[in-house]
Amino acid sequence: MTAAAPSRPGTRGLRLLAPVLLALLTLLGPTQPAAAHAELVSTTPSDGAALAEAPATLELRFNEPVGLIDGAIRLLAANADPTPLRATVTDATVIVELPELAADASHAVAYRVASADGHPVSGVVSFTVGDAAPGAAPSAASGTPAATELLVRVLSGLLYLGLLAFAGLVFATRLVLRGAGASSRSLLVAERWSLAVAGGAAVLLVPASGLRVVGAALAAVFDPGAWAPGVSWPVVAVAILVVVLGWSAHLLGGARTGGLAPRGGLAVGLAGAAAVSPALVGHTLAYNPPVMLVADAGHLLAGSFWFGGLLAMLLFLHSRPGRDEARAALVRFSRAALGAVALLAVTGTGMAVLVLGSFENLVGTPYGRLLLVKVMVVAAVVLLATWVRFRLLPTSRSLLRFFRALRYEAALLVAVALLTGFLANTSPSHGHLHGAQQVSVQSQGLAVEGSLAPSAVGTNTFSFTLLFDGAAVESGDVAVSFRLPEQDLGPVAAVVEPRPDGSWAATVDLPAAGEWEAQVAARVSKFERPIAVLKVTVG
Template sequence: MRAHAVRPPGRAALLALAVLLFALALAPASAASAHAVLLGTDPADGAALNEAPATVTLSFNEPVRPIEDGTVLVDGTGTERTLTATTRDDDVIIELPADLGEDRYYVNWRVVSADDHPIAGVLAFTVGDPPAGAAPAPPSEPEDTVPLPLAAATALHYVGLLVFAGLLFFRIVIARGARRGRPRHRLLRAGAAAAITGAALAVPLGALDIAGLPFGRITDTGSWAGLVEPAPLIVLALTAVGVLTAYAAFTRGPRTRVALVAVAAAVAAPVLVGHSMAFGERWLMIAADLVHLATGAIWTGGLAGLLIALRWRASDAAENARIVARFSAWAGYAVAVLGASGLVMALSIHRTWDGLFATDHGRALIVKLALVAVALALAAWNRFRLVPAVADAGARRAGLARLRRILTVEAAVVTAVAVLTGLLVNLSPAVEKPPPAAVLPLGGVTSVHEELGDGGIEAHLTPGLMGENTVMLTLTDAEGLPFQPLEAPTVSAFLPEDDFGPVNAQVHDLELGKYHCVVDLPLAGEWELTVQTRLSEFESVTTTMTVEVG
């Protein structure tokens, strides 16, 4: 079948699309939340009760799904019991055993939000007068978790898919009529293999992440098979069928229309597991994500195809010049729409500066935008300085050589952008665990001093043993005088090695710049004690110290 000439879309149409997407991004957000947030509990965290409650209620700002066997009750002796959790509207109802006596209890819960990110926490309460000295047993040895392998699998899927789809588009549309070569077919096969492998690995790794299980349990299919979500399976099916169908149609036909339709289905697949399904106006996010993926593929795969053409047919300068001119036209429009669609998603996900600068997702997005800016600068240099040189028959060979060198750098930067795009899918815009600032000794009175804006914060914790611990906070300004923040600080504790927490504490004012709270640390290990202080309307500082509890 003969490939038909396809021209790039008109400037007016693309400009209108970019302006429309940007305007819609500035519209008020819908009721869909950026991330599920715990609004309250019944009983309250840290409550002292005369009688044991029949249930515990967790209230969220949107519907969530409890994880099977993901809710555990721990008593003062360390005995664990798995609880049953059900949902009612935006609430999670946890049934407690009927035989709870006077003791200290911790409900360790885990749910999944609408964007398929797991959320966990601990609710502590006491019944009657707990036995003196009661404390849970130490946890088992920590194991590696799966966020990094899951992010790597997703990045592999994205890079392979964008290279495959873009290279196919390059061959059918941009380099139409040019001779085919084995290098391009080898890269097509490599892209297809990477895309399918990444999508396949994301299925078990995603289930392990939801369950909070370590990476070492991936061979224990019984522990995660029941937690596999439908969306990753659909993504795998669309990727495999779309990529294989497109490859067969292109190499054995060539049936170009079938190949383009099949690869379009594969490129659309990642939308099912991205943030598009849970943020802002869903239809707008899905549309922007689809456009973002498609234009990203044209740019990424097109660069790969152009580099292969320039290297494989280096002697055919006239044909290479024609291909460069076609790619330059398509890439210019693709980059404009790519930027507009990316801005739409960024504004829909992060509607405040705090969300952009204070989260792992936001910081990774900033790095991605910086890399895109570098790639855009290289592309602009190619478009306005080197492409005209290539068009000049007298300077064509030298221009192509310089263009090839710049394109190699641009392709490396764009590949890094594609990797970051895959990583962003697995970062929650609302989750951040600050790194520890200091390690405190075991037991006794422990203290640490950290910077707090221009001043400082001093924290004392005692006794540093399992059970209730008292935290005393002192805030000072640049001159060492007591400092009163805009609001009282918040204190929470998290045990990374056992994925236990966060355990929130109720902070009380003592006097100017001084606060205290009591926090339950029920398990032995290195706890991260996080203090968040709001210095002003626009500045919030997070300080984290690590205390070893025995």
């Protein structure tokens, strides 16, 4: 005896879920273009500096390696078109060659570079030369148009949705159904359509991501010369891998070959390789790549088996199999799904720790809040799956109840896949927690004013000015050290260097988060060496 399944699996659940998901994305995802993960740490000359002579170069220092974009660093003028400038990059430092600048005038340079995770970062540095009053910097349209950013996020969501579904369908057909559903044409159709969605999204992401990096509008998508400078090799590699490996796996048998025969085993391997290809782009490249790459690959494989496996089981049950055959397949899938859930939990937690670093960043940044939404949806799926495995499966003989439970589980995992796509294109920038922190203090006649960036564990730059009794300190004998009293760390000595504009830069490696004390000492005469102490927060 068999139970008839509904003819439209999951449709109602998806209709109910879609508006809720869109509302959450609207509320929690930034409405403006996402800030890049890379952050500007300091510049020479510093922003807003008053210089006696025009500098020959502008130095931009970021907190991670960045890449140049053709024609994206420009000298701005109030009554003329921006002038593209030549620049070179070494790791996290960009050196911009400046032309001969007019004296007694204000100048501004607009920059736009690509961070390691593919997000663009832009801004303007202004300074004055000679006897010139500082004024507002000329405007530069250096942000990413909202429509372009939205397109990249939507395509990323479709890429994850299609790819996880396709790979999971292949996995479940070989490892769970073992030929039981091989005759179901619906499995073949589902494979083909999910792969078409993933491949189409991956290919379209090439020009779309290029448009985002260069900051161009959607209308420029028909002009390869406009978006080609912003295309990175990982995005192209993902498109090639998804299309070539995916279609190879499908053509090797797809749903038509059961078990782990050589042909079926190769299809599983190719589908798995295609599923992990998105790990080549996004935040994986910005945080300890070897560890993140392994964690991201495991996360994608586990998600593929869970999501695509659910779709396979729904299609299998829809084909009206025998009761014993259906229960045997459900038992195999539920056991394997538990392992996939465990792998998801371990890899997801590891990546969250590496990317966010603290609980404050989990609740205090758009990326962290969006991640919390994903965790809550996954928790709901886990509860539902646990109920099916340990309560429904041992006691119920109704295939219809299994079908309904699995379609709701699949609908929730659609939301997880879409959220994953949005997370991949939301910067985990830690905002004020990991940005430039302004500090100032006056002690023993010594006035210190400056900023610490990025105010995070690791390498930081303390950019500051020194005045003693109202006059600039010109002595080269300046020392800066840091202490963390609550952990009895320090003093940690900083490397101090003077800058051409009369300010100072101290580079230091801070090994822990907390309330640090920065001690600044300057030799102002043979017998005087005043000391000032500032407090800074490192996240």
